[in-house]
Amino acid sequence: MALRVVVWSTGTIGKLSIAGVLARPELELVGVWVSNPDKVGKDVGELAGLGRELGLKASGSKEELLALRPDCIVHGAMTDDRIMEAIEDLISFLEAGVNVVASGPVALVYPDGVFPDELNERIRSAARAGNASLHVNGIDPGFANDVLPLAMTSLSKRIDELRVAEIADYSTYYQPMTMTELFGFGKPMETESMLWMPGVLSLAWGPVVRQLAAGLDLTLDEPLVEKIDRRPAEEDYDIASCHIAKGTMAAVRFEVIGTVNGTPRIVLEHVTRTKADAQPEWPIPSHGDGCYRIEITGDPVMTVDFVHHGENGDHNDSGMLVTAMRLVNAVQAVVEAQPGLLTVLDLPQITGRGLVTKD
Structure with missing residues (x-):
């Protein structure tokens, strides 16, 4: 039935x-x-x-x-x-x-x-x-930074650091509230958007770090460590969710870090751009406009880039699809x-x- x-x-x-x-x-x-x-x-x-x-x-x-x-x-x-x-x-x-x-x-x-x-x-x-x-x-938080990295650790002899990252261009991502109110894209750099308030990243993505730690039988130091690097736009342009004016927030790189005795052991990283060629010194996707990257430092050293895109070629469309299907399945x-x-x-x-x- x-x-x-x-x-x-x-x-x-x-x-x-x-x-x-x-x-x-x-x-x-x-x-x-x-x-x-x-x-x-x-x-x-x-x-x-x-x-x-x-x-x-x-x-x-x-x-x-x-x-x-x-x-x-x-x-x-x-x-x-x-x-x-x-x-x-x-x-x-x-x-x-x-x-x-x-x-x-x-x-x-x-x-x-x-x-x-x-x-x-x-x-x-x-x-x-x-x-x-x-x-x-879902996909993130979700499969890309819980099931997939934990499966990879089954190949390890020793793990010094487990890093899970989303590296993506959000220019075609249509969620105006999320993009402008939570991230603060297109707003003055001094705007105190919700995600950048102390402790909020640990609330939103800390569960990823804690679940990986539980899966690896690891007791973390408290509290988790947050690092944030926000960058302004160098010119005016439009994205799917909003207008990005020169000087307003256009990119962010953040980390939520789980340490043991002060040493980083599990790191959740996001590199989020609204223009594909911005901040070339930051990590870039291995293919297309976005990827999820799992890096395990230890023995052996392993890296996997998980890339997806919709039938129309857009990775933001498929990001929504894989989230929905992870639930349904x-x-x-x-x-x-x-x-x-x-x-x-x-x-x-x-x-x-x-x-x-x-x-």
């Missing part, structure tokens, strides 16, 4: 998740939630841009969708600007006995040491009460897992089983 799935939102991740659920033979799409009242009652196929109707109407009612008794909710709604409200939603799903795979809040990728113990226990208590599980993942494993707040350390290998083209 197919697992009954509700997709939460019809934004970019939500639309891709709808198509992903329809592609998996063991999943049945039974409901879709929308926040915009104008979308309520519209056919999901239309909202997802599928070019066909599905005979399934979108709903704005949490109660109506929970009454469908789905096995799992694929939650792809934006959470960066409403973290606590999103967590309350996730807790209510668990209490109702519904499993959840979600793209955020990203701190829940590995919340121990990030969120207060009382909050983490609230989520775990809700999972036990509802006999359900919650798993938050994890549904069955999460439904079958023991109740709890699950990390990748708790789940079996997740594959694209059933997705190979047969025609």
